[in-house]
Amino acid sequence: MWIFTIKRLLQGIPVLFAVIALTFFIMHSVPGGPFDRDKKLPPEIIANIEAKYHLDQPVWRQFVLYVGQVVRGDLGPSYKYIGRDVADIIQDTFPVSAVLGLCALAVSLGIGIPAGIFSAWKYNSGWDRGVIFLATLGISLPNFVLGSVLVLVLSHYLHLLPPALWEGPRHVVMPAFALGAGFAGYVARLTRNSLLEVLSADYIRTARAKGLGEGAVLLKHALKNSISPVVSVMGPLAAGLVTGSFVIEFIFSVPGMGNFFITAVSNRDYPLIMGVTLVYAVLIVLANIIVDLIYMKLDPRVRA
Amino acid sequence: MTSFSWPARLSGAFLLVVLVAACFAPWAAPYAYDAQDFMNILSTPTADHWMGTDRLGRDLFSRVVYGARISLFIGFATTFVALVIGTIYGSVSGYAGGKTDQYMMRIVDVVFSLPDLLLIILLTVIMGRGMAGIFLALTLVSWVTVARLVRGEVLRLKEFPFVEASRALGAGHFRIMTQDILPNMIGVLVVTLSFRIPLAILAESTLGFIGLGVSPPLSSWGTLTNDGWTAIKFYPHLILFPSLAIFLTILSFNFLGEGLRDRWDPKGASRI
Numbered sequence: 001m002w003i004f005t006i007k008r009l010l011q012g013i014p015v016l017f018a019v020i021a022l023t024f025f026i027m028h029s030v031p032g033g034p035f036d037r038d039k040k041l042p043p044e045i046i047a048n049i050e051a052k053y054h055l056d057q058p059v060w061r062q063f064v065l066y067v068g069q070v071v072r073g074d075l076g077p078s079y080k081y082i083g084r085d086v087a088d089i090i091q092d093t094f095p096v097s098a099v100l101g102l103c104a105l106a107v108s109l110g111i112g113i114p115a116g117i118f119s120a121w122k123y124n125s126g127w128d129r130g131v132i133f134l135a136t137l138g139i140s141l142p143n144f145v146l147g148s149v150l151v152l153v154l155s156h157y158l159h160l161l162p163p164a165l166w167e168g169p170r171h172v173v174m175p176a177f178a179l180g181a182g183f184a185g186y187v188a189r190l191t192r193n194s195l196l197e198v199l200s201a202d203y204i205r206t207a208r209a210k211g212l213g214e215g216a217v218l219l220k221h222a223l224k225n226s227i228s229p230v231v232s233v234m235g236p237l238a239a240g241l242v243t244g245s246f247v248i249e250f251i252f253s254v255p256g257m258g259n260f261f262i263t264a265v266s267n268r269d270y271p272l273i274m275g276v277t278l279v280y281a282v283l284i285v286l287a288n289i290i291v292d293l294i295y296m297k298l299d300p301r302v303r304a
Numbered sequence: 305m306t307s308f309s310w311p312a313r314l315s316g317a318f319l320l321v322v323l324v325a326a327c328f329a330p331w332a333a334p335y336a337y338d339a340q341d342f343m344n345i346l347s348t349p350t351a352d353h354w355m356g357t358d359r360l361g362r363d364l365f366s367r368v369v370y371g372a373r374i375s376l377f378i379g380f381a382t383t384f385v386a387l388v389i390g391t392i393y394g395s396v397s398g399y400a401g402g403k404t405d406q407y408m409m410r411i412v413d414v415v416f417s418l419p420d421l422l423l424i425i426l427l428t429v430i431m432g433r434g435m436a437g438i439f440l441a442l443t444l445v446s447w448v449t450v451a452r453l454v455r456g457e458v459l460r461l462k463e464f465p466f467v468e469a470s471r472a473l474g475a476g477h478f479r480i481m482t483q484d485i486l487p488n489m490i491g492v493l494v495v496t497l498s499f500r501i502p503l504a505i506l507a508e509s510t511l512g513f514i515g516l517g518v519s520p521p522l523s524s525w526g527t528l529t530n531d532g533w534t535a536i537k538f539y540p541h542l543i544l545f546p547s548l549a550i551f552l553t554i555l556s557f558n559f560l561g562e563g564l565r566d567r568w569d570p571k572g573a574s575r576i
Contacts, residue, residue: 140555144513145547243421
């Protein structure tokens with residue numbers, strides 16, 4: 001188990017290096033820079049700014065310098081938020097995004113898994129078809145559409161919840177739901193299909209033959225074995241929550257990493273863009289390792 | 305062979321209508337997309353303007369019809385190109401096997417491990433907000449999924465006896481690939497196409513919504529929702545109608561895809 005974890009962590013390093021290289025060279029192949037102004041600055045000032053941020057060096061040297069910094073945990077200064085380090089900004093915004101992401105994950109699993117179990121239990125009935133239909137609706141509904149409709153109805157018409165900002169639990173409800181609802185549809189369908197597959201196994205027939213009720217068969221015998229496909233989709237789910245957070249944080253003006261990322265892209269704040277991208281990549285690599293570990297715990301056959 | 309379910313048929317019909325309207329937008333739309341009606345600025349839906357007008361007095365229904373051109377074009381074109389690239393890459397990788405396969409798939413894994421939208425946003429930074437930039441970015445991101453899928457199918461199909469028979473008869477690699485393996489994947493590919501198109505439309509409209517989509521005066525469904533978002537409190541029709549267009553189109557593709565899967569890919573190889 002430990003060896004596996006360490007091996008996977010080491011395998012993550014080249015992926016992260018590739019991500020750094022990719023974003024670095026993408027960012028530096030763009031014509032125009034963050035210090036372009038409408039008013040022409042005197043050449044001495046431009047030279048000064050470029051020297052300060054090492055922009056006067058050849059690109060490969062800048063890359064080496066940057067990688068050296070990152071290894072020491074320094075993500076460089078932000079170009080737009082003068083006097084702030086990228087690492088500081090990430091430290092401030094990451095907890096916000098993490099809370100939002102975890103709440104959205106809770107929404108998608110909390111709605112999706114029970115809905116899937118219910119659907120499998122009522123297999124081939126009107127209830128089952130209803131759940132599947134709703135799940136397809138949820139999958140097809142873009143999160144920004146759901147988000148704007150929620151804001152319109154719950155905030156502007158009914159005045160139930162605040163439409164924006166991040167000041168307490170009441171501010172979390174709508175963003176978390178808008179972000180998690182679509183994935184709830186995926187999880188529901190996955191849970192249902194996996195449960196149905198398990199329900200046709202021999203040991204389920206044995207359990208039924210013993211005279212167990214359908215509820216006990218479903219929850220005690222089938223559920224445990226049907227949960228691993230749901231776990232395996234958590235890696236892509238984590239990636240989806242990350243990208244979903246760009247949009248949701250934009251809609252609800254949440255001061256999280258996604259919102260800063262979008263602004264950084266419009267401002268061409270290269271260090272901030274690269275820093276946030278790197279954090280996302282680390283998160284996703286870690287999420288995949290955790291998923292694999294849970295998977296091994298659940299299904300001993302994978303360990304071999 | 306089962307017949308298509310009613311949601312799949314309804315979806316097919318709806319998509320056909322949208323597609324025809326998009327192709328013949330100058331005839332299907334009652335007004336030009338940039339024609340201004342100064343007597344009716346920001347009007348709610350009326351008999352003259354079915355979906356109302358925006359803050360410049362432009363007819364929203366016409367703009368949605370013209371927007372369909374961009375959204376659907378990006379959806380179809382990127383998916384098709386990604387399908388071609390992914391199929392070639394995936395079949396070479398799967399057919400070659402061994403070390404070649406390993407190295408080729410390692411590249412795919414790196415691209416695959418990053419969230420799509422993140423990469424698309426990064427790529428549109430270099431390529432600009434024009435159609436070409438968004439088209440390239442979406443294509444570069446989505447071919448990897450196809451490549452993985454096709455590789456898996458090729459690995460499975462190349463072990464079949466009919467491939468061995470073909471080889472015994474003296475067929476070359478190219479012939480085996482195009483005559484024996486590819487025709488057996490058509491079903492899976494068609495199903496994949498119908499599930500990838502809505503994802504491309506979704507990505508494009510998300511970009512548009514957060515303000516990184518095609519630049520004015522062109523407008524896709526996504527950029528229309530962005531316009532509407534700024535006025536959601538007082539003029540909700542501006543965001544509701546384009547949103548509805550996006551939602552119904554994606555929904556229809558998903559229903560259609562499920563119908564096609566039941567028919568052409570009952571084992572569900574396209575499910576990843």
